[in-house]
Amino acid sequence: xTLYDKQNTIASPVTFSGVGVHSGKEVHLTVxxxxxxxxxxxxxxxxxxxxxxxxxxxxxxxxxLATVIGxxxxxxxxxxxxxxxxxGLSIDNALIELDGHEVPIMDGSAAVFAEAIRRAGIKGxxxxxxxxxxKRPIVLEKDGKSVCAYPGLCRKMTCxxxxxxxxxxxxxxxxxxxxxxxENEIARARTFGFFEEIELLKFYGLGKxxxxxxxxxxxxxxxxxxxxxxxxxxxxxxxxxxxxGDFSLMGMPILGHLKLYKSGHNFNHAxxxxxxxxxxxxxxxxxxxxxxxxxxxxxxxx
Numbered sequence: 001x002t003l004y005d006k007q008n009t010i011a012s013p014v015t016f017s018g019v020g021v022h023s024g025k026e027v028h029l030t031v032x033x034x035x036x037x038x039x040x041x042x043x044x045x046x047x048x049x050x051x052x053x054x055x056x057x058x059x060x061x062x063x064x065l066a067t068v069i070g071x072x073x074x075x076x077x078x079x080x081x082x083x084x085x086x087x088g089l090s091i092d093n094a095l096i097e098l099d100g101h102e103v104p105i106m107d108g109s110a111a112v113f114a115e116a117i118r119r120a121g122i123k124g125x126x127x128x129x130x131x132x133x134x135k136r137p138i139v140l141e142k143d144g145k146s147v148c149a150y151p152g153l154c155r156k157m158t159c160x161x162x163x164x165x166x167x168x169x170x171x172x173x174x175x176x177x178x179x180x181x182x183e184n185e186i187a188r189a190r191t192f193g194f195f196e197e198i199e200l201l202k203f204y205g206l207g208k209x210x211x212x213x214x215x216x217x218x219x220x221x222x223x224x225x226x227x228x229x230x231x232x233x234x235x236x237x238x239x240x241x242x243x244x245g246d247f248s249l250m251g252m253p254i255l256g257h258l259k260l261y262k263s264g265h266n267f268n269h270a271x272x273x274x275x276x277x278x279x280x281x282x283x284x285x286x287x288x289x290x291x292x293x294x295x296x297x298x299x300x301x302x
Contacts, residue, residue, distance in 0.1 A: 024208025
């Protein structure tokens, strides 16, 4: 298990181009290095004054179809796959410049983002990397869904999904969130949907950029994509990808074990709201400070 004591940024800029899955409009996006304690911020270079929106849970304005952040009338939509990439690769600081309101969907996964950022390089910084350290369990349960956070010297996520569909059924996946495991096991998992739902979205003018090139589409008991699935359990792996992106909006990683059952963007966001209400269940500290806190008190043992 690899946990990083220091903050990280991208070593050099990297640019992406693609269409927004809902808008269908082409977007150009560049990820830039950023200084320590900057966090992840999006800059809309297509708008007057080039407004900046911080990627933080209190800037979330919609979670119905994707994660959308906004500030003072400026929005950035469908950020979850790119945010998952930053979190999965342990990148704390970056400035993202884009010339549209929606992050491009690429192939429906985080693979293109992860591969390009890896090639650009990840640069270690001098400042300590703070974590949310879980001290006592935090549990949110409602309508058959749940998200729970448990203490542990780890960055771990276990996710279970259950669909009344023979292609998906019930799937569970457990992941230690390291750069290697994120890239090898999660980044390539694509977003998915049902044919009838996608047709309904298009009827209402949404999903204009969606296609079999950037989503796994299920029709009845069959996958419509000719190449099939990338993993037998690609569906639950993608839910972990989405969740990593959603939880990255906390602003710093969780040190502990997250367990999700039938959760999605909306319920993940509800958990974040609950998390910040239960301030007695967690603390913020660097790994160095956390390890120091685990040492026995020398005065008591003398």
